[in-house]
Amino acid sequence: MDGRFRDYAHLLRMAALFGIGILAFLAARAMFVPGDFGVYGFYRAGAIEDNRERTPKFAGREACADCHDDIVAKRAGSAHERVGCEACHGALHAHAEDPAALTPERPEGASICQMCHRASASRPEWFPQVDAEEHSMGQACNACHDPHHPGFE
């Protein structure tokens, strides 16, 4: 061989060190990076399933219609037709699953109605809003209005 390349042993030692370092890195990477990382992108694919693991607390209005179709019929054509049941009655998935397990409370006199219908300059003008004192002398709203069909046509 040419004289210039006669002493190569030191290069082999360096190469061996690099090789060991690279292998150690690959071993560590195999240990620490989860197996399903990178399937869809730079994240652990199992996290998608993790985010689905939560029991809903709201049942949704279709669930209510299964048993309470009389109320649904009463609300049809009223101003509250598109208001969800749970918007006033609270989260009721537990009740939909097992009606005996959770009995919904009837919303109190005016407290729930005024969340939406209390007069405020910030609210759009087309939206029905009243000052409770002027409108009803502080009486409960359901003294006159049926919450499931609030209009008087």
Place this chain on the structure above:
Amino acid sequence: MAPDRREFLAQSGKLLVLTSLASAAWEYVLAGTPEDAPGYRLDAHWWGMAIDIERCIGCGNCVRACKTENDVPLEAAYFRTWVERYRVPPIDPQHPQVEPNPEVDSPNGGYDGFPDKDPRGEGWKTFFVPKLCNHCAHSPCVQVCPIGATFESPDGVVLVDKKRCLGCRYCVQACPYGCRFIDPRTHTADKCTLCYHRITRGLTTACCEACPTGARLLVDLKNPNDPVHAFLKNNSIQVLKPNMATGAKVYYRGLDGAVR
């Protein structure tokens, strides 16, 4: 015969290589193939939200529903969604060159509605703006996460991997909409997940369910029958901070220029 040094090095080299290969293979086996929920295909949806400013009455039902549904800490400053009230004063005809500064408030995020009687006088323009994570298609928060703990799922929802998140807060800083926070109980990043556990089961999000006026609507842009297509076509649509080109997927109808 006792192994000499050369043999020892050869044996440990082999051990190292085989162990790393084996552990990689074992991890892969343990992880399994990610399965879609039966009946739910990740590639069949592209989720977003449509918000109609002119219908929002600032009742705060969405804020309360979200906190209930997603077990969000009840203290102020932890919101996955919140409602802001903008009050823009009229231009003063005596000093028309003075630009009116909008007043913005969000008392407890709108959780209790907006209880004050709103003392602003005639001529003020007031409206409510519900805000949430925009599930950006080119999300800055996804881009900056150093370990891939936040990501956009194949169906367009930006989610957090709670098992991987370190709580470094880089994503909280990066989000231009301020919709991320650190959950004080787990010390990991948290944010609106578009009620992923609901929408993948055919329900709508808690905020859309609770909204009494239909101001908020979950939309699926991949569904040709979804009302979002008519909504986008027939109305003036804006996203928040369009200059940042985040690919935000929350579409506002009637969003005023005063909104930041």
